[in-house]
Amino acid sequence: MSILTTLILLFFFICSPSAAYLLNELQLPPHLSGPESLAFDRNGGGPYVGSSDGRIFRYNATGPRSGSFVEYGYSSPIRNKEMCDGLTDFSDLQTRCGRPLGLGFNNQTNELYVADAYFGLVKIGPNGGAPTQLVRDVQGTPLIFTDALDVDPETGIVYFAQSSANFQFRNLTALLNSGDSSGSLYMYDPKTNQTRELLRGLSMAAGVAGSNDGSFVLVTEFLGRRIQRFWVRGDRANTSDTFAVLLGSPDNIKRIPTSNHFWVAVNNFLGPPPPPIPPVSATGVRYSENGFALQIMSLLDEYGTQAVSEVQEFNGTLYGGSLFASYAAVFTPYL
Ligand SMILES: *[C@@H]1O[C@H](CO)[C@@H](O)[C@H](O)[C@H]1NC(C)=O
Ligand SMILES: *[C@@H]1O[C@H](CO)[C@@H](O)[C@H](O)[C@H]1NC(C)=O
Ligand SMILES: *[C@@H]1O[C@H](CO)[C@@H](O)[C@H](O)[C@H]1NC(C)=O
Ligand SMILES: *[C@@H]1O[C@H](CO)[C@@H](O)[C@H](O)[C@H]1NC(C)=O
Ligand SMILES: *[C@@H]1O[C@H](CO)[C@@H](O)[C@H](O)[C@H]1NC(C)=O
Ligand SMILES: *[C@@H]1O[C@H](CO)[C@@H](O)[C@H](O)[C@H]1NC(C)=O
Numbered sequence: 001m002s003i004l005t006t007l008i009l010l011f012f013f014i015c016s017p018s019a020a021y022l023l024n025e026l027q028l029p030p031h032l033s034g035p036e037s038l039a040f041d042r043n044g045g046g047p048y049v050g051s052s053d054g055r056i057f058r059y060n061a062t063g064p065r066s067g068s069f070v071e072y073g074y075s076s077p078i079r080n081k082e083m084c085d086g087l088t089d090f091s092d093l094q095t096r097c098g099r100p101l102g103l104g105f106n107n108q109t110n111e112l113y114v115a116d117a118y119f120g121l122v123k124i125g126p127n128g129g130a131p132t133q134l135v136r137d138v139q140g141t142p143l144i145f146t147d148a149l150d151v152d153p154e155t156g157i158v159y160f161a162q163s164s165a166n167f168q169f170r171n172l173t174a175l176l177n178s179g180d181s182s183g184s185l186y187m188y189d190p191k192t193n194q195t196r197e198l199l200r201g202l203s204m205a206a207g208v209a210g211s212n213d214g215s216f217v218l219v220t221e222f223l224g225r226r227i228q229r230f231w232v233r234g235d236r237a238n239t240s241d242t243f244a245v246l247l248g249s250p251d252n253i254k255r256i257p258t259s260n261h262f263w264v265a266v267n268n269f270l271g272p273p274p275p276p277i278p279p280v281s282a283t284g285v286r287y288s289e290n291g292f293a294l295q296i297m298s299l300l301d302e303y304g305t306q307a308v309s310e311v312q313e314f315n316g317t318l319y320g321g322s323l324f325a326s327y328a329a330v331f332t333p334y335l
Contacts, residue, residue, distance in 0.1 A: 020302065025329060026327055028049070029057070032051040033052050033323075035051065036049075036102075049069070051100070054075060056103070072128040073124040074098060074124075076131070083097065094117070098119055102161075159188075176223070181224070183204055185197070186198060199219065206249075207220035226245050226250075227244045227253065246285075261286050282303040283296055283299055299331075307324065318330070
């Protein structure tokens, strides 16, 4: 797309602010919350979501328990069912029970990769169940707070982010009020079992998405209010630049498979400065492959003053995740 076309599109969309209608709330089992991120398997099954008690659930649209989330697996290799089932968020027990945040399938093997806040990068086999821990430290340094990932559909390489090297997930409030910039972007190659750090010094890395053609990978900085781009291939390989500067805090970012666009969950803190103090106003922002904001969609009806952590488009439908909600949202945009 030429720059001129993009500018015309940008003008058009800015003149057409949109919002979204909530179609459905897919409820987690009682007491659980925090479907921070969503994934779909290669057969279109799901969404799969992580939860506060360390389990990963699959939403069954059909079958004997259609219309509900069914337990699929978990992300802590030392999880104990009696101790963990039903656990609410930010409990210290999550250091044993696990806290699955970023999710993504390898669409060739149907293995589910999980960024667990406490157990690094793990994967769950195609039939669900127990995890295999893949990366818990990088060059001898333990991961502290793993948050988001994306799996390259061609190469199977997993790009994942650590939010902070100083604060754990249970210290999220302290992290949000810090000026921390110890986040990193990593790549894990399942063929070699090697992990490489691509970027460091990120201000709370929160979301990761590769481009459809695998030439670059994007990482959001929640506190830095930016999206950084790391070039994987081509003339600029192994360099990075700024993809977009935002007015709000970007959380997860998701590639739209049918276009080269991305959905970013953005929270604008409405309270008096300094941020980040709630209340927030939740939006989904669609970016072009060149980093232009094409559409800004208010999610106020969905989330009120709660933060949205993910907006994802799958098979023509939009889904929303939130660290604080007890459900995954299904919605439709309107102009
Ligand atoms: C996509 O949605 C259409 C109906 O809108 C449905 O027939 C089809 O099975 C869906 N595909 C997947 C992979 O879910
Ligand atoms: C959920 O759906 C999967 C795939 O269709 C199926 O294997 C499983 O038995 C279903 N679970 C329940 C409890 O219905
Ligand atoms: C996996 O993803 C690639 C790239 O998006 C696509 O071409 C391919 O059809 C997908 N394979 C499956 C089994 O879904
Ligand atoms: C993180 O939280 C734990 C208890 O939940 C506390 O012991 C620890 O001091 C906190 N660390 C930081 C860096 O705030
Ligand atoms: C992959 O590397 C990790 C250490 O980084 C090690 O613990 C694990 O056993 C290795 N897995 C395989 C399959 O080699
Ligand atoms: C990028 O850097 C890595 C690590 O130094 C190196 O192995 C790789 O060949 C480089 N890629 C390109 C395209 O220069």
